[in-house]
Amino acid sequence: MRRTLFRLAAVKPARYLEANAPTGITGLLTHGSPRATLLYLYTTTLDKLKAVPEHSLYRQSVEAVTKHRLSIVEQAVPPGYAEWAKTAQKLVADHPEQFNVTEEASGSVDGAAAARVERDGQVFIVRDVAVEIDPRDQEWDGEVDLGSGPEGLAQQKDLLDARQVKWEPEPQLTADQILELENKIGAGLIEEVVQVAEGELKLVDTMVKAKVWEDLEEAPAEGQWSYFERTS
Template sequence: MHPSLRLLTARLPAFSPTGLTGLLTHPNPRPTLIALYNHTLTLLSRLPAHSVYRQSVENLTRHRLAIISSVQPEGLEEYQQQIAALKQQHKIGTAGTTADELDIVVKQARVLLDAFASEHIPTDKNIREYHANEHRRWTYPRGTGAPPPKHGEVAQPMETAVVGGGDTTPFLPVEPPLTAEQVAEVEAQFGGGLIEEVVDQGWAELKLVSAMEEARVWEELEVVPGEGQWVGFERKP
C-alpha cells in the first residue's frame, strides 16, 4: 500500500499488505521501536565510549527514539496504568531490563502473528515466509554478559543470544494503535520509508551491535595500512 493510500484508512489493519513484497503491516510498531531502541542503547553502552560506531549509532538511535516517543496514541495514559497493574501482578518490577521490555513486545507480536498466520500458512507461501522471517529475528542477546575486554585483556566468551518472548514472558494487552495519520507523521520525520521498514532497520542494527562487539571494531588494525593505501586514484599532472 502506497504511503498516501494508507491515509485513506483511520487505522492500519495488522498484517495487511504494505505494497512492498514480503512486508506486512506491523501490529504494534510504536512499542516495538521504543523497546528496540532502548535495548540497542543498552548493548551500545557495552562498547568503549570512544568508539566511532557507538557514537554515531547512539546519536541516530536517540534521535529516532525521541521521534517515536513523542507521537502518542489515544488512550495511552489509561493503557499504561493498566499495564503497570498487570506487571505488578506478574512480578515484573520497575527494575526490569531493556531486554525484558523487548520480550514483552515480541511476545505480543508472536501471539498476534501466530493467530493470523495459522489461517494462511497451509495455503499461502508468502505468509509462510513472512512468519518464518519474523520468528528468526526474535533472537537477541540480553546485554548482561561480561563487557568487551580492554586492549591486552583476555576476551570472555560472547553472550549467547536467546529467543525472546518465550513461555516465561506473559502476554500483556497490546498498546492502542497509532492512527494512519500519526504513522505517516512518524514516517515523514524518520525519512526511512514505511514504519515497517524502520522496524526492519531497528532489528538489523540491534543484531549488528553484537557483531561489532564481537569484532572489537574500536581497536587498531592488526595490519597497519601503508601510506596512501586508502587514497583513491587521482589525476596527476
C-alpha cells in the first residue's frame, strides 16, 4: 500500500501512472500496460493447462487462481476502451496483411505491424514495442557514430512502408483503477502480479514436460508422508 501511495504522489494531473517510473521496489519499474499483459498471460496459461488432465491437482489449483485473477482484471475497464476496441477491430479487418496470424507470439513479426494471436477464445494483438535506451547507460565500444547516411535513410523508409498501419495502444487504467486492482488481487503491486503471472506461464511448460500428474516411478513407502497429516 505504501509503495502504491508513493507512486500516486507523482502521477500526472489525469491521474495515470507514468510508465517506467520508479515503483519503490529496486529494479521494478511501473508497467506500461498491465491490464492487456495480464489478460494475455492468464488466457495463455489457461490455454496451456488444457494439456494437463482435469483430475490433476496442479491444474485444478492453477486454474482456480488464474480464473479468479482474470475475472478481476476483466472487470477493470479503462476509460475510452469501447471506442478503442471498435476502431482496433475495424483496423485489423481492413488490413489483414499487416497482422500475421501466429500460433506462438515470439515478439518478432516479419513485415507486419503486429501479430494476431488467439488465446482461449480471445484475440490479442501482440506488438514488438521498441524500448528506448538512454545512451548514457550504454558502454562505449570505441566506435564513432557518424550518423545515418542515405543508405540508412532508405532502409528506414522501406521499413515504415512495410508497417504503414498505425496501431494505437490500448487505453490505460487510471491510477485509482490500478490501486483497486492491487487491493482486490492482494498480491502486491500490479507489476509484481505481472511477474508472478509470467513465472506461472513458464512453469506450465515445465510441469507438462515432466508430466507431474503421473504416478512416481517408485511408489512411496507406506506411511512415508504420514507426519504431514493433522492428528489433533
